[in-house]
Amino acid sequence: EADIYQTPRYLVIGTGKKITLECSQTMGHDKMYWYQQDPGMELHLIHYSYGVNSTEKGDLSSESTVSRIRTEHFPLTLESARPSHTSQYLCASSDSGAQYFGPGTRLTVL
Amino acid sequence: GNSVTQMEGPVTLSEEAFLTINCTYTATGYPSLFWYVQYPGEGLQLLLKATKADDKGSNKGFEATYRKETTSFHLEKGSVQVSDSAVYFCALSDRSNYQLIWGAGTKLIIKP
Numbered sequence: 001e002a003d004i005y006q007t008p009r010y011l012v013i014g015t016g017k018k019i020t021l022e023c024s025q026t027m028g029h030d031k032m033y034w035y036q037q038d039p040g041m042e043l044h045l046i047h048y049s050y051g052v053n054s055t056e057k058g059d060l061s062s063e064s065t066v067s068r069i070r071t072e073h074f075p076l077t078l079e080s081a082r083p084s085h086t087s088q089y090l091c092a093s094s095d096s097g098a099q100y101f102g103p104g105t106r107l108t109v110l
Numbered sequence: 111g112n113s114v115t116q117m118e119g120p121v122t123l124s125e126e127a128f129l130t131i132n133c134t135y136t137a138t139g140y141p142s143l144f145w146y147v148q149y150p151g152e153g154l155q156l157l158l159k160a161t162k163a164d165d166k167g168s169n170k171g172f173e174a175t176y177r178k179e180t181t182s183f184h185l186e187k188g189s190v191q192v193s194d195s196a197v198y199f200c201a202l203s204d205r206s207n208y209q210l211i212w213g214a215g216t217k218l219i220i221k222p
Contacts, residue, residue: 006153031208039150039151040148040197041217042212042214043154067207096116097142097159097203098142098156099156101155102153103153104151104152104153106151
């Protein structure tokens with residue numbers, strides 16, 4: 001079954017740690033996206049990719065980085081986590097129409 | 111530029127009531143329109159979509175019609191259930207950059 005996966009689902013870490021949030025999709029979609037969202041609130045696009053080796057920053061300034069070495073994989077990295085990074089991070093993929101979302105990673109930085 | 115405006119929540123209804131969540135948009139060209147639903151602690155799920163004027167999207171008892179003359183895509187359901195409690199997002203596609211423009215979301219609370 002085609003799907004989109006995110007790990008971990010929940011993460012609690014200390015300030016200054018480096019973290020990577022994983023996102024993988026089995027739908028063969030070229031386009032992938034990362035959003036930041038406080039639960040139930042507006043979505044803010046932080047990164048997107050139109051294909052392998054393509055990455056762009058979104059509307060919301062973010063201290064995170066992304067990579068797209070394989071079509072199915074779009075990890076997000078925070079080099080030094082801070083309490084202001086506490087939020088939910090949603091990954092999505094698209095075939096140029098609707099976007100399809102993973103279950104999200106709830107990040108808490110102490 | 112493109113934008114989406116949703117009615118503010120929370121919207122609180124009793125079970126079996128009729129639901130309308132308003133969504134209006136501003137766009138150049140002919141975007142596709144979407145409704146997504148987000149249950150607590152989860153990602154967003156595509157609820158329904160419409161790709162051109164007068165199209166009606168429907169799923170799980172929910173409906174929305176793409177009205178170009180009023181630039182609207184209101185979500186409706188004839189009889190809501192407690193399990194419909196969630197946050198609902200309206201969105202339009204920006205075909206120039208393959209991104210979605212999102213409304214702010216409307217929280218729906220259904221009381222038994």
